[in-house]
Amino acid sequence: MNTNAPLAIVAGAGPRLGRALVQRFQKGGYHSVGLSRTGQNDGSGDTNLIQCDLTDPEAVATVAKRLMASCGAPKVVVHNPAKLVISPFEKTSAEDFETTWRSMVLSAVLVANQFLPAMAAGDGGSFLVSGATASLRGAKNFSAFASAKAGLRGLTQSLARKYSTGGIHVAQVILDGILDTSASRSLHDLDPARMMDTNDVAEAYWQLAYQPQSTWTHELDLRPMGETF
Amino acid sequence: MNTNAPLAIVAGAGPRLGRALVQRFQKGGYHSVGLSRTGQNDGSGDTNLIQCDLTDPEAVATVAKRLMASCGAPKVVVHNPAKLVISPFEKTSAEDFETTWRSMVLSAVLVANQFLPAMAAGDGGSFLVSGATASLRGAKNFSAFASAKAGLRGLTQSLARKYSTGGIHVAQVILDGILDTSASRSLHDLDPARMMDTNDVAEAYWQLAYQPQSTWTHELDLRPMGETF
Amino acid sequence: MNTNAPLAIVAGAGPRLGRALVQRFQKGGYHSVGLSRTGQNDGSGDTNLIQCDLTDPEAVATVAKRLMASCGAPKVVVHNPAKLVISPFEKTSAEDFETTWRSMVLSAVLVANQFLPAMAAGDGGSFLVSGATASLRGAKNFSAFASAKAGLRGLTQSLARKYSTGGIHVAQVILDGILDTSASRSLHDLDPARMMDTNDVAEAYWQLAYQPQSTWTHELDLRPMGETF
Amino acid sequence: MNTNAPLAIVAGAGPRLGRALVQRFQKGGYHSVGLSRTGQNDGSGDTNLIQCDLTDPEAVATVAKRLMASCGAPKVVVHNPAKLVISPFEKTSAEDFETTWRSMVLSAVLVANQFLPAMAAGDGGSFLVSGATASLRGAKNFSAFASAKAGLRGLTQSLARKYSTGGIHVAQVILDGILDTSASRSLHDLDPARMMDTNDVAEAYWQLAYQPQSTWTHELDLRPMGETF
Numbered sequence: 001m002n003t004n005a006p007l008a009i010v011a012g013a014g015p016r017l018g019r020a021l022v023q024r025f026q027k028g029g030y031h032s033v034g035l036s037r038t039g040q041n042d043g044s045g046d047t048n049l050i051q052c053d054l055t056d057p058e059a060v061a062t063v064a065k066r067l068m069a070s071c072g073a074p075k076v077v078v079h080n081p082a083k084l085v086i087s088p089f090e091k092t093s094a095e096d097f098e099t100t101w102r103s104m105v106l107s108a109v110l111v112a113n114q115f116l117p118a119m120a121a122g123d124g125g126s127f128l129v130s131g132a133t134a135s136l137r138g139a140k141n142f143s144a145f146a147s148a149k150a151g152l153r154g155l156t157q158s159l160a161r162k163y164s165t166g167g168i169h170v171a172q173v174i175l176d177g178i179l180d181t182s183a184s185r186s187l188h189d190l191d192p193a194r195m196m197d198t199n200d201v202a203e204a205y206w207q208l209a210y211q212p213q214s215t216w217t218h219e220l221d222l223r224p225m226g227e228t229f
Numbered sequence: 230m231n232t233n234a235p236l237a238i239v240a241g242a243g244p245r246l247g248r249a250l251v252q253r254f255q256k257g258g259y260h261s262v263g264l265s266r267t268g269q270n271d272g273s274g275d276t277n278l279i280q281c282d283l284t285d286p287e288a289v290a291t292v293a294k295r296l297m298a299s300c301g302a303p304k305v306v307v308h309n310p311a312k313l314v315i316s317p318f319e320k321t322s323a324e325d326f327e328t329t330w331r332s333m334v335l336s337a338v339l340v341a342n343q344f345l346p347a348m349a350a351g352d353g354g355s356f357l358v359s360g361a362t363a364s365l366r367g368a369k370n371f372s373a374f375a376s377a378k379a380g381l382r383g384l385t386q387s388l389a390r391k392y393s394t395g396g397i398h399v400a401q402v403i404l405d406g407i408l409d410t411s412a413s414r415s416l417h418d419l420d421p422a423r424m425m426d427t428n429d430v431a432e433a434y435w436q437l438a439y440q441p442q443s444t445w446t447h448e449l450d451l452r453p454m455g456e457t458f
Numbered sequence: 459m460n461t462n463a464p465l466a467i468v469a470g471a472g473p474r475l476g477r478a479l480v481q482r483f484q485k486g487g488y489h490s491v492g493l494s495r496t497g498q499n500d501g502s503g504d505t506n507l508i509q510c511d512l513t514d515p516e517a518v519a520t521v522a523k524r525l526m527a528s529c530g531a532p533k534v535v536v537h538n539p540a541k542l543v544i545s546p547f548e549k550t551s552a553e554d555f556e557t558t559w560r561s562m563v564l565s566a567v568l569v570a571n572q573f574l575p576a577m578a579a580g581d582g583g584s585f586l587v588s589g590a591t592a593s594l595r596g597a598k599n600f601s602a603f604a605s606a607k608a609g610l611r612g613l614t615q616s617l618a619r620k621y622s623t624g625g626i627h628v629a630q631v632i633l634d635g636i637l638d639t640s641a642s643r644s645l646h647d648l649d650p651a652r653m654m655d656t657n658d659v660a661e662a663y664w665q666l667a668y669q670p671q672s673t674w675t676h677e678l679d680l681r682p683m684g685e686t687f
Numbered sequence: 688m689n690t691n692a693p694l695a696i697v698a699g700a701g702p703r704l705g706r707a708l709v710q711r712f713q714k715g716g717y718h719s720v721g722l723s724r725t726g727q728n729d730g731s732g733d734t735n736l737i738q739c740d741l742t743d744p745e746a747v748a749t750v751a752k753r754l755m756a757s758c759g760a761p762k763v764v765v766h767n768p769a770k771l772v773i774s775p776f777e778k779t780s781a782e783d784f785e786t787t788w789r790s791m792v793l794s795a796v797l798v799a800n801q802f803l804p805a806m807a808a809g810d811g812g813s814f815l816v817s818g819a820t821a822s823l824r825g826a827k828n829f830s831a832f833a834s835a836k837a838g839l840r841g842l843t844q845s846l847a848r849k850y851s852t853g854g855i856h857v858a859q860v861i862l863d864g865i866l867d868t869s870a871s872r873s874l875h876d877l878d879p880a881r882m883m884d885t886n887d888v889a890e891a892y893w894q895l896a897y898q899p900q901s902t903w904t905h906e907l908d909l910r911p912m913g914e915t916f
Contacts, residue, residue: 547800548800552800555793559792559838563784563834563838564784564785568781571781574776574777575777596841596842596843596844598848598849600845601846605841605845606838607841608840608842609834609835609838611837612824612835613830613833615825615833616776616830616834617830619827620775
């Protein structure tokens with residue numbers, strides 16, 4: 001482990017966008033670590049993953065302390081857990097709401113709690129959050145997902161205002177389209193050219209993390225060409 | 230109890246706006262019931278209150294079944310619990326986030342679950358939700374409150390789209406100002422003429438509940454004259 | 459003419475919503491006057507109309523001075539000219555853009571210029587502006603219309619902030635649906651139950667004009683039940 | 688003139704952001720041309736400028752035809768005229784409104800008319816529009832500016848939806864802060880570290896122009912660290 005390399009943490013490093021993000025920062029010279037529920041690379045094998053239940057305060061604290069003990073405060077943190085629930089409201093249980101909230105909002109609180117004060121006390125950095133169309137709009141069968149993503153957006157805005165003066169760029173990315181993954185190719189009857197390439201998306205996060213302090217973006221919408229909006 | 234009168238339920242009937250809402254619908258000929266944590270009128274004594282922990286699925290189900298057994302499906306439901314937390318993020322605990330979420334989002338899920346299907350199966354009606362400035366904007370020291378209110382907004386939008394075709398008008402009110410209450414008079418150094426009169430606010434909910442189906446408002450901003458926005 | 463009655467002016471009193479607005483304020487006891495390009499009642503005959511080209515500074519000034527000389531400053535002004543252009547951008551000429559801008563933005567400037575200072579110097583009142591879906595969103599074949607309506611929205615917001623402390627309630631109504639008129643019945647293959655009744659819309663303006671100073675709405679969305687949004 | 692280099696046009700190439708934009712695309716290998724009212728480099732001398740009144744249909748057509756005759760359809764067009772008016776509404780004349788509208792909206796119509804069809808018929812490209820805080824919000828003394836910038840935003844959204852399927856990325860940049868120029872340094876009592884560096888801003892436009900088709904941003908907010916929002 002190169003402890004001189006700046007630390008990048010991707011909280012929520014599932015086999016889609018998460019891995020692409022870990023790899024993008026790795027390629028850019030970071031000590032880049034993904035936190036995921038399983039901690040397992042599924043076949044691809046080359047990403048640096050740590051098992052961590054992001055909804056468990058102690059688990060997040062333990063991993064955070066360990067990483068910061070060896071690498072110092074992170075330069076970049078990405079919050080990227082996705083817990084998509086699509087179902088009519090009457091079939092969406094209170095548990096579904098709680099699970100999506102824990103997965104996407106509580107986890108952001110816990111991750112922010114661990115890293116933002118250390119980043120603010122140090123050299124600042126970037127805290128980037130993955131949003132979705134549902135961050136802005138509660139569609140019909142997305143009650144639980146939209147509620148959680150909108151709640152995450154409110155939190156992110158508050159963090160952006162709080163930590164901006166401490167040199168931390170808190171921003172969210174509104175992913176307004178379908179990510180091109182094997183899962184979505186089999187799920188959606190959609191030309192892959194109309195989907196978002198996960199490497200392209202990761203590049204946009206990279207650019208966000210490198211925006212100079214004179215020109216910060218706080219909410220970045222991304223959608224593939226031709227996507228209705 | 231006049232069981233011929235239509236039923237209005239105010240979930241979250243605290244000693245401010247909640248009571249004014251119960252009374253407004255009472256005045257309008259409703260069998261108007263407030264659900265509150267204590268179920269106690271504090272001195273004023275004339276509001277019809279039922280004790281109910283709105284974050285407890287069984288408690289909400291029990292009260293809902295009891296009320297609907299005698300009165301049928303409600304014509305109007307207002308969701309109005311307020312759990313204001315103002316604190317810097319680093320002093321806002323994960324429990325604060327969970328409490329505000331349970332208080333304002335989970336409670337809405339539980340109340341909606343109990344009443345919306347019955348209203349949709351019956352004659353429709355109105356489901357009105359109290360929002361705040363924080364529903365739209367996560368300000369610096371409002372991380373928990375903004376996250377919950379934004380999450381409630383996403384949920385409300387989703388419900389509005391889901392139940393609109395079933396004749397249920399789901400709308401939210403963005404209260405963008407300080408309510409004129411004894412509490413806020415002692416807390417804020419603000420001319421009461423710059424605050425919102427709770428009876429005026431209740432009147433706005435009443436008008437929302439009576440909008441004809443040809444002209445529904447889905448998000449109603451209210452602020453006192455002179456309020457910065 | 460009852461010069462004791464408060465004055466209501468509907469600038470843009472075409473044969474749809476405009477007439478309904480004039481009549482609603484008339485019914486409410488106002489001396490209610492519509493300004494329209496032709497000044498002609500087409501058959502219906504009972505609305506008080508004055509011919510006025512709202513894009514002509516002198517014409518607007520002349521009518522305004524005449525009305526205010528006999529009735530004093532208006533209590534209510536509604537800005538309601540509609541100039542809908544639907545066409546692909548490459549077939550929308552610069553003249554189309556200019557015409558829609560003059561019709562909907564310049565006219566608002568001229569009307570506001572004439573009446574707002576007098577209202578502010580007097581007892582205040584309401585200045586209500588008709589918006590549309592296009593006020594918020596530039597759809598594909600609505601480049602000229604959306605540009606003008608969005609420009610009108612920016613102007614209206616600025617006026618709201620400017621005159622709020624002077625006791626003038628400046629608000630806009632976002633009409634997000636099809637008005638039920640004979641024209642739209644023949645144009646759209648749409649169940650009239652999915653259209654907006656112009657009298658219902660006029661009632662919403664009336665309520666806006668009567669909001670107490672403690673609870674002002676600045677942007678009122680209206681859409682018929684079942685309208686997609 | 689290297690006619691093999693792709694053509695970049697900056698319509699509105701004043702001595703601030705405009706020049707930085709021309710230079711950024713020049714540096715990136717473009718044949719980069721600025722259109723400005725004077726066509727004069729003021730001292731700096733190294734930017735390729737053409738005199739053009741962007742509010743004059745014939746002037747725009749003449750310049751466009753000339754440029755496209757030698758270079759083909761542009762790969763990048765930036766619309767960047769700024770006409771800031773700050774004044775109380777009652778001191779803002781109808782002419783001020785018309786001038787700001789011509790300067791910022793009509794010019795965009797004319798420029799879009801000349802280049803977008805050619806770009807759509809060719810290889811596509813990017814059409815980037817400079818917005819401001821006022822694009823989203825009509826502040827008190829910004830009635831004319833906000834009206835024009837909001838109108839430009841509506842137009843830009845409409846163009847984005849129209850030309851997206853033709854391979855043209857139409858996007859706007861919301862400049863939410865003060866540009867660091869000698870003019871603004873003397874005007875504002877503000878630490879330059881709180882201003883936006885025009886080269887940083889130009890870099891953001893460059894990145895927008897290079898977003899892959901799978902991840903297009905349509906509205907990019909930029910503000911300096913610490914800017915209130």
